[in-house]
Amino acid sequence: MMDTTITANQIIKALQETLTMVGVSLLFGALLGVPLGILLVVARPGGVIENKTLYGILNPIINIVRSLPFIILLVAIIPFTRLIVQTSIGTNAAIVPLVIYIGPYIARLVENSLLEVNPGIVEAAESMGATPFQVIWHFLLPEAFASLILTFTTATITLIGATAMAGTVGGGGIGDLAITYGYQRFDTFVMIVTVVILLILVQGIQSLGNRMGRRARRE
Amino acid sequence: MIELVDVYKTYRRGDSTIEALRGVSLKVEKGDIFGVIGYSGAGKSTLIRLVNYLEKPTKGQVFVDGQLLDRYSVQELRNVKKKIGMIFQHFNLLESKTVYDNVAIPLVLVKKSKAEIRQRVTELLDFVGLSDKAGSYPKELSGGQKQRVGIARALAGNPTILLCDEATSALDPQTTQSILALLKQISQTYPITILMITHEMAVIQQICNKVAVMEEGIIVEQGNVLNVFGSPQNETTRNFVRTVIRNTVPSSVIQTLKAEAKRRLFKLEFIGQSASEPVINGLIRNYDVQVNILFANMTEIQSTTLGNMIIQLQGEDPVIDQAAGFLQNQGVHIEEVDSV
Numbered sequence: 001m002m003d004t005t006i007t008a009n010q011i012i013k014a015l016q017e018t019l020t021m022v023g024v025s026l027l028f029g030a031l032l033g034v035p036l037g038i039l040l041v042v043a044r045p046g047g048v049i050e051n052k053t054l055y056g057i058l059n060p061i062i063n064i065v066r067s068l069p070f071i072i073l074l075v076a077i078i079p080f081t082r083l084i085v086q087t088s089i090g091t092n093a094a095i096v097p098l099v100i101y102i103g104p105y106i107a108r109l110v111e112n113s114l115l116e117v118n119p120g121i122v123e124a125a126e127s128m129g130a131t132p133f134q135v136i137w138h139f140l141l142p143e144a145f146a147s148l149i150l151t152f153t154t155a156t157i158t159l160i161g162a163t164a165m166a167g168t169v170g171g172g173g174i175g176d177l178a179i180t181y182g183y184q185r186f187d188t189f190v191m192i193v194t195v196v197i198l199l200i201l202v203q204g205i206q207s208l209g210n211r212m213g214r215r216a217r218r219e
Numbered sequence: 220m221i222e223l224v225d226v227y228k229t230y231r232r233g234d235s236t237i238e239a240l241r242g243v244s245l246k247v248e249k250g251d252i253f254g255v256i257g258y259s260g261a262g263k264s265t266l267i268r269l270v271n272y273l274e275k276p277t278k279g280q281v282f283v284d285g286q287l288l289d290r291y292s293v294q295e296l297r298n299v300k301k302k303i304g305m306i307f308q309h310f311n312l313l314e315s316k317t318v319y320d321n322v323a324i325p326l327v328l329v330k331k332s333k334a335e336i337r338q339r340v341t342e343l344l345d346f347v348g349l350s351d352k353a354g355s356y357p358k359e360l361s362g363g364q365k366q367r368v369g370i371a372r373a374l375a376g377n378p379t380i381l382l383c384d385e386a387t388s389a390l391d392p393q394t395t396q397s398i399l400a401l402l403k404q405i406s407q408t409y410p411i412t413i414l415m416i417t418h419e420m421a422v423i424q425q426i427c428n429k430v431a432v433m434e435e436g437i438i439v440e441q442g443n444v445l446n447v448f449g450s451p452q453n454e455t456t457r458n459f460v461r462t463v464i465r466n467t468v469p470s471s472v473i474q475t476l477k478a479e480a481k482r483r484l485f486k487l488e489f490i491g492q493s494a495s496e497p498v499i500n501g502l503i504r505n506y507d508v509q510v511n512i513l514f515a516n517m518t519e520i521q522s523t524t525l526g527n528m529i530i531q532l533q534g535e536d537p538v539i540d541q542a543a544g545f546l547q548n549q550g551v552h553i554e555e556v557d558s559v
Contacts (some may be wrong), residue, residue, distance in 0.1 A: 120311035127271050128325045128376075129300035138324060142315040216315075218356060 004189040006181055007088055011193060017172035018201075021163045025098035026156055032103035033063065033155075037110025038136055047130045048122065063102040070101050070162045074169060081169075093173030098162055105157050113147035114140050146216035153209025157202050174198060221247040221270055221380065221414060225509075228265050237266040237322040240276070241436040244344050247429070248466045252406050252413045254423040254444070256444035256459055257433030263416035263449075265442030266433070272296055284379065299439070301329065304373030308385035310365040318344070319353040319366050324373040346408075347401065370401060374409070381405065383415035389420055399426050414479040420459040423522055424448065432456045448520050449490050453551060468514045468529055482533045485543065486550035487524035498549045499530075506542040508534035529556075 040058055043051040067214050068076070074097045081096040082088045117140055125139040141148075164175020182191030228240040239262045242412045247432065249252040255264045260500055261380050268274040269281050269511055283299060291299060312321050322343055326336045344350045347367040355363055355499040363455045366386060372382060381401065389396040403426045421428050423444060431441035432455055439453040448464065451457045461467075489498075518525045532539045 020347055024510040118309075120307060120309055120312065121313060123273060124305070124307065126273055126305070127300060127305040128328055129297035129384075130328050138327065139313065143313055145315055212479065218358065 005185060006177070006187070006190055010177065011174075011197075013049055014172060014174045014177040014194075015197065016114065017176075018160065018163050018174045019097060021091060021094055021166060021171060021173055022156060022159045024095050025102055025159055028095075028154065029097040029102035029106050029159070030152070031101065033106025034110055036103065036107035040107060040111040041114040042132060046125075048135050051053065053136050062107055065100065065104040066108065069099075070097070072212065073101055074084070074165060078169075089170040091166075091186050093169050093174075094163070094166035094173075097157060097169075098166070101162055102155055102159055105158060106151070109151040109154060110148065113144045113151050114148055117143045120171065132182070146213045149213045149216055150153050150209055153206060153213075155207075156205050160201060160205075166201075174201075220249050220282070220284055221245075221253075221412065222280075222282040223266070223284070223526060226266075226269060228262075228269070228274060228277045228389065229277045231263055238436055239271075242279070243433075243438055244442060244491070245431050245438060247272040249412055249549055250406070250410070251429055252402070252415070252427045253431070254427035255414070255416045255433055257416075258393045258457075259420060260435075261433040262386065262436040263418075263433055267414060268552070270380070270382055271300050271305060272554055301325070301376050303380045304376065304378035305382040305384065306366065306369040306373050306386045308388050310357070310362075310369045310389075312365055312368055312372075314357055316356075316358070317353065318349060318355050321357065321368055321385055322371045322375055325372060329376065339375060340371075346374075347371045360471050361394070362390050363397060366390065366394075366398050367401065368403070370398075374405070374428060378408075379411060381411055381413045383413065383417075383418055386415065387437055388419070395422070396425075402426055403472065420463045423459075424518070425464050428521055432459065438500055439460060443521075445523055445525070447517070447520050449488060449525055464518050464525070464527060464558045465516055472513050480496065482511075482531050483539055484556050485530050485532060485546075486530040486554045486556050487526075487530060487546065488554075489524070489528070490550075490552070491523045496549065497510045498546060498551060501549070502542055502545060505536070505545065508532045508542050523526070 014164070036058065039054065042048040042063070043050070043055040045055070047055075065073070074094075077097055077100060078088045081093050084096050085092045087093050119137050119145055122135060125135045130138065163171065163173045164178070166173055167176030167179055176196055178191060178194035181187045184192060223243055223245050223357065225244045226240055227238070230239060231239040243262070243266060245253075249346070255263050255266060265274055271277055272302065281305070286299075288299065289297065305557055313324070316324070321339055323336050326339060328411070331339075340353075341350070345354055347366050347370055349364060349371070351361065352364065356413070359369065369386075386402075389397050390398060399422060401414075403415060404545065405411060406426075415422070427444050430447050431438045432443050432453060433439065434455045439485045440447060440451065440456045447456060451460045499510060499512070502508070509532070511533065512528060513531055514527070514529040516527045532542060534542075543553055545556070
């Protein structure tokens with residue numbers, strides 16, 4: 001057995017922090033990203049409620065946020081983070097930039113998923129006199145469901161990666177453990193354990209997502 | 220009732236413009252099965268989409284049941300669309316929903332009760348012969364079955380108009396037959412007007428009572444199917460008619476013709492009554508001519524027989540003239556030709 005400076009409790013606590021950060025940011029990220037993704041699809045030229053102004057505003061904003069590496073976004077929006085959660089350090093402080101990071105990411109993925117829906121379906125919906133809301137709710141979302149599951153699988157895995165940087169603001173989590181103990185204190189055991197945990201986490205989520213996607217597509 | 224008055228539709232893509240429709244007028248009466256035929260790019264798809272305003276005309280007017288569509292608000296237009304069913308070449312069914320739920324969708328959109336939906340959907344699935352497939356997904360169905368689901372869905376809201384956008388073009392000939400039979404049955408069962416676009420003349424021949432032929436954004440010929448098939452005026456129309464009514468003489472027969480002189484060729488057209496009477500028999504009995512039938516074809520359109528024949532008459536010129544006069548008096552459309 002290799003010498004290590006951490007305890008099992010520390011690992012469990014780190015895992016909890018990671019899961020909290022991923023879970024909460026995914027929830028709020030989805031609340032932000034799904035409506036944005038839908039808006040991108042319906043407001044785009046030729047969309048159900050074509051709106052050049054709205055699309056012209058949303059599209060570049062999402063691009064700008066998406067072009068910032070998470071580590072930069074994390075520190076750049078510290079004033080905003082402080083405004084929202086009254087602090088700039090800790091798990092809660094990490095969640096704010098994580099949401100800002102993953103929201104537009106989810107928006108783009110949702111947009112792609114919805115654009116994959118056969119345009120004939122939308123045409124059929126419009127021929128039935130469906131309202132824009134009905135087109136989204138009864139046609140676009142059900143048809144894109146399998147694809148949306150994969151979208152969220154990808155978003156979750158991306159979030160796990162981003163939480164590793166949350167240590168910068170004292171967010172904790174598995175990634176932080178790997179850096180502060182495994183890397184900075186040369187604790188090989190921690191390094192191996194954290195890598196294995198992340199690997200299992202990512203693999204597990206991907207397999208689950210794939211299986212649910214297949215089921216939704218009835219394969 | 221559907222009426223288009225001098226309709227233009229122009230698409231702009233960047234600097235280039237495409238004129239899909241260039242002054243189209245047509246009138247579809249209540250109860251008609253009106254077919255619009257044309258090659259790809261003739262503007263048929265645009266035309267059919269004007270009727271439920273999936274496309275708005277650049278210029279001109281579209282009336283549905285006497286009302287100008289342009290006058291409606293967006294919400295009113297949605298209500299108009301609910302009374303216009305539409306079926307598509309590629310069916311456009313929701314892959315994520317069962318046959319039952321697909322048919323139910325138009326009723327869900329108007330917030331009918333579960334019980335009402337159940338009753339109507341059961342009735343429709345029975346009508347299209349898919350009662351046993353209610354729980355299946357579109358993926359598990361054949362093309363013909365998918366189109367039956369599409370038809371049931373289009374009929375769910377009791378429409379007064381059914382639009383068929385190349386409804387049989389993705390189907391094999393046998394399935395096409397069954398779908399056409401179903402459409403005909405719908406026309407006889409419900410008070411519904413059917414407007415269909417197609418590139419297959421056989422479809423028009425089998426179920427339409429009126430036809431319009433489109434080419435490059437205009438209607439080049441329209442009228443009763445029987446008249447258009449009987450005497451097509453436009454070259455494109457003739458090409459389409461030729462796809463279902465063969466009137467070309469086999470080349471082996473032409474070969475033997477060239478060797479013989481002093482004989483005269485006639486093209487005969489029989490419509491309705493004259494097709495069922497023994498006119499050729501009368502010709503042979505009453506005139507001293509030899510009759511050589513080079514080609515003959517009978518087609519049924521709208522329960523009326525349409526006959527085509529190419530004959531060669533051999534005899535003295537004045538007698539042949541008399542014989543031709545006799546045929547004309549019998550109601551046969553006759554035309555002397557130099558060659559076939």
